[in-house]
Amino acid sequence: MTVLVTGGMGYIGSHTCVELLQQGMDVVIVDNLVNSSAEAGRRVEQITNRPVTFYQIDVRDRERLDEVFRRHEIDCVIHFAGLKAVGESVRMPLEYYDNNLNSTIVLCQTMRAHGVKKIIFSSSATVYSGDNEMPLYETSRTGSCTNPYGWTKYVCEQVLRDCVAADPTWSVVLLRYFNPVGAHASGLIGEDPRGIPNNLMPFISQTAIGRREILNVFGNDYDTPDGTCIRDYIHVVDLARGHVAAISYLDGHPGESVFNLGTGRGSSVLEMVRAFETANHLVVPYRFAPRRAGDLPVCYACPDKSAEILHWRAQYNIQDMCRDSWNWQTKNPLGYATE
Ligand code: NAD
Ligand code: UFG
Secondary structure (H helix, E strand, C coil): EEEEEEEECHHHHHHHHHHHHHHCCEEEECCCCCCCCCHHHHHHHHHHHCCEEEEEEECHHCCCCCCHHHHHHCCCCCCCCCCCCCCCCCHCCCHHHHHHHHHHHHHHHHHHHCCCCEEEEEEEEHHCCCCCCCCCCCCEECCCCCHHCCCCCCCCHHHHHHHHHCHHHHHHHHEEEEEECCCCCCCCCCCCCCCCCHHHHHHHHHHCCCCCCCCCCCCCCCCCCCCCEEECCCCCCCCCHHHHHHHHHHHCCEEEEEECCCCCCCEEEHHHEEEEEHHHCCCCCCCEECCCCCCCCCCCCCCCHHHHHHHHCCCCCCCHHHHHHHHHHHHCCCCCCCC
């Protein structure tokens, strides 16, 4: 079985490639490296002792993508490629709509031309409306997104739903990720954000290693037990394994299905800081700062549908996530860069 992985050099894509290869599947990666390094692919090969085929191609490049489909007998596609920084999407909406929507459209057109009808799409908890009760079910309200990034995920879900409506023999799985953190236990692959990290976990680990002076905790006056925001953090290896489960499900299940990939357990920002300190025996300097615009006080999944239908549940806890993030950070203080 050959899986085309768009965005496979990125954080979640590289971890997913490891799991796919370890299950005996072959992997073809298409990535333009706009937010990643080809070194990730070499590390994936090192972990698995299996080869990865890589094309440095923009998914929107119709001709070159078509060539990949001509060269390889693709059985299914996992579509990770996309831009993902919420704040940047507010400043550069056209780039986000262009990249995230057009890559999905060109990819689906190319799949259709080659008779490939199985796709897993990287969606996000951000597609849920902010006015839902917790936990979030796959049936909770969507839309009312607060930024262009969220709208691109919302619209891509609709594009894929419409592909199924037009041809019900397609199998589409929409995976809504909660907050992926952590790294592969080998410490060879992990999250390597460019510039100043936007997300909590890379900011914590860069502060712990001294690349950042202090962590700003955005808001301590939310209506939560300790006043800081609550999120559903999930180990990236658990998330990657969710894709393996989804691939098995694609077979024999035409139509469109949506699954949350989360743990069902919320942790506050302060709990994450404490867990990181305890797991790694260090101190993370932090201070309270004003709320960050657009943050919801609480967000966590109900993961029961994934457990029942995909037979997948997250295995790792917060301590594991903090330990593995730190292991990656200390072994690769500058990420994949060497200097
Ligand atoms: P990432 O930036 O590490 O990986 C995305 C990869 O896609 C990168 O390697 C990048 O170079 C590539 N890429 C971007 N545009 C491309 C294009 N037009 N053609 C070819 N390659 C392209 O991000 P990630 O954290 O691994 O996220 C993977 C997917 O999961 C994204 O679609 C993201 O929106 C989604 N997601 C991520 C999170 C998260 O918190 N990390 C949460 C929910 C959903
Ligand atoms: N936070 C801080 N300080 C920081 C960074 C973050 O206090 O330096 C706080 C945020 O205010 C928030 C929490 O940590 O309360 C988590 O923030 P992240 O930026 O790590 O994650 P978000 O929940 O805001 O968003 C992430 C991804 C989105 C995705 C969403 C749901 O960035 O792309 O999860 O999947 F849509």
